[in-house]
Amino acid sequence: MNAVAGSDAGLGFVIASQFMGADPQKAVELARPSLVASGAHYVHVSKTFAGGELTGVVSVGSRWDSMDAGSAGYTDLLAKPEVQAEFTKPGQQHLGRVVGRVTTESGDCAGSYVGVSVLDSALSADEADAIIDPFTSVLNDSGCNGARSIAWTAAGPSTGTQATLVYTDSLDSYAKFLAGFMASDALVGMLVNSGRQIVSRTLAYNY
Numbered sequence: 001m002n003a004v005a006g007s008d009a010g011l012g013f014v015i016a017s018q019f020m021g022a023d024p025q026k027a028v029e030l031a032r033p034s035l036v037a038s039g040a041h042y043v044h045v046s047k048t049f050a051g052g053e054l055t056g057v058v059s060v061g062s063r064w065d066s067m068d069a070g071s072a073g074y075t076d077l078l079a080k081p082e083v084q085a086e087f088t089k090p091g092q093q094h095l096g097r098v099v100g101r102v103t104t105e106s107g108d109c110a111g112s113y114v115g116v117s118v119l120d121s122a123l124s125a126d127e128a129d130a131i132i133d134p135f136t137s138v139l140n141d142s143g144c145n146g147a148r149s150i151a152w153t154a155a156g157p158s159t160g161t162q163a164t165l166v167y168t169d170s171l172d173s174y175a176k177f178l179a180g181f182m183a184s185d186a187l188v189g190m191l192v193n194s195g196r197q198i199v200s201r202t203l204a205y206n207y
Helices: 024-037 067-079 081-087 125-142 171-183 185-194
Strands: 003-005 013-020 042-050 057-064 093-107 113-119 146-154 162-168 198-206
Touching: 013 067, 024 042, 024 057, 024 067, 024 081, 057 067, 067 081, 067 093, 093 125, 093 162, 113 171, 125 146, 125 171, 125 185, 162 171, 171 185
Parallel strands: none
Antiparallel strands: 003 093, 013 057, 013 093, 042 057, 042 198, 093 146, 113 162, 113 198, 146 162
16 A cells, blocks of 8 residues: 655645535536635535544545645636525525645545544654654554545644545445554554544544
């Protein structure tokens, strides 16, 4: 499984908008072709099914080489009449938009589910480099498909945190990944030695 981390350049930026009451399949239909046409490398749509107060949130996330291009792409998307029509439906709400920098990627970031764990502060490039090999080993052993970490740079109260997204086709595999993470001296040691904590975890369907 290939992995890039920390000091490696060219991983780009992620821009994500969150919605409540949205139909994820409709979001795929409307958002993916529009954002890709605007220059996005990929568009992921997810709907949280286990996440406390975040349950039911639909997220449309995409990766860009340029923050200007990404911002323009989302502005164009939200201005489309067919998208505006979705917001007139009962219960539809645009919750907000966040921007982050991709810091690591391992394997194939695709699958039926995505588990998201949030650290209270993002890792430095050197710290990410130091743990990418043990992290990828745990990921491989679990049977999960891939993972991506994002340091949030403009995300309201979440600014400065780091989200790690693990993609899988099996929730049992994700549970195995979590167990392997907590059994890894290198990964747990990173948390303990740096004083960081995992402050949130959610599970979502990935579309």
